[in-house]
Amino acid sequence: MLRYFKRWFPAKDELTKPKAAGKQAIEMLRREYTGIPLLEESVSPNPIDQFRFWFDEALKIIKDDPNAMLLSTVDSSGQPSSRTVLLKGFGEDGFIFYTNYKSRKGLHIDANPQVSLTFYWPELMRQIHIEGRAKKISEKQSDDYFRLRPDASKIAALASSQSSELKSRAELEQRRDRLKVKYKGGNIPRPPHWGGYIIKHERVEFWQGRLNRLHDRICYTFDGKQWNTQRLAP
Numbered sequence: 684m685l686r687y688f689k690r691w692f693p694a695k696d697e698l699t700k701p702k703a704a705g706k707q708a709i710e711m712l713r714r715e716y717t718g719i720p721l722l723e724e725s726v727s728p729n730p731i732d733q734f735r736f737w738f739d740e741a742l743k744i745i746k747d748d749p750n751a752m753l754l755s756t757v758d759s760s761g762q763p764s765s766r767t768v769l770l771k772g773f774g775e776d777g778f779i780f781y782t783n784y785k786s787r788k789g790l791h792i793d794a795n796p797q798v799s800l801t802f803y804w805p806e807l808m809r810q811i812h813i814e815g816r817a818k819k820i821s822e823k824q825s826d827d828y829f830r831l832r833p834d835a836s837k838i839a840a841l842a843s844s845q846s847s848e849l850k851s852r853a854e855l856e857q858r859r860d861r862l863k864v865k866y867k868g869g870n871i872p873r874p875p876h877w878g879g880y881i882i883k884h885e886r887v888e889f890w891q892g893r894l895n896r897l898h899d900r901i902c903y904t905f906d907g908k909q910w911n912t913q914r915l916a917p
Contacts, residue, residue, distance in 0.1 A: 716892025
């Protein structure tokens with residue numbers, strides 16, 4: 684047992700020992716960013732138009748999950764939490780994702796609807812940070828999207844009480860199997876506790892990696908009438 688403990692939790696003095704040749708220390712992991720310059724005169728005056736331009740480029744380059752985004756919420760005590768969800772729509776009204784309303788993130792949003800989103804596309808050396816307010820979309824919108832999901836995903840939404848404790852994996856699979864029999868003929872209903880949120884953006888920042896850590900950061904903020912842009916120091 685001690686052997687395994689030492690493997691994963693080295694002694695304090697071992698942390699400062701020189702690393703063997705061929706083994707790279709965490710603090711030496713780095714790469715140079717050589718992204719395309721992001722200049723004030725080249726960005727759209729509207730953050731959604733600029734997001735659409737970057738997202739279209741990501742779709743061409745990113746093979747897996749270009750729509751993955753980090754959703755950060757804060758609970759009623761002020762404890763932040765983050766997890767990855769998938770973007771399923773965007774426009775002037777905001778950014779949409781779907782989940783279980785009774786999940787941990789859903790309960791956080793009930794307590795505090797102010798959230799943030801982060802897209803990170805390392806292949807493009809780009810990030811987008813979005814801050815705004817989340818609210819549920821209409822039941823019709825959630826129904827329309829739910830109908831597009833594969834039957835297996837619909838069953839999963841019914842079977843999983845997301846974020847609640849399970850005794851075992853078998854418990855979850857048994858629920859799924861019972862529902863598969865129940866809805867063998869199709870017509871699987873959307874559970875009332877499952878649906879979409881839309882995040883109305885209030886602040887949007889575009890980050891482009893550049894040489895020598897002198898990155899480009901263009902930030903959009905809304906003053907109640909129009910969007911304003913400013914360059915931020917990296």
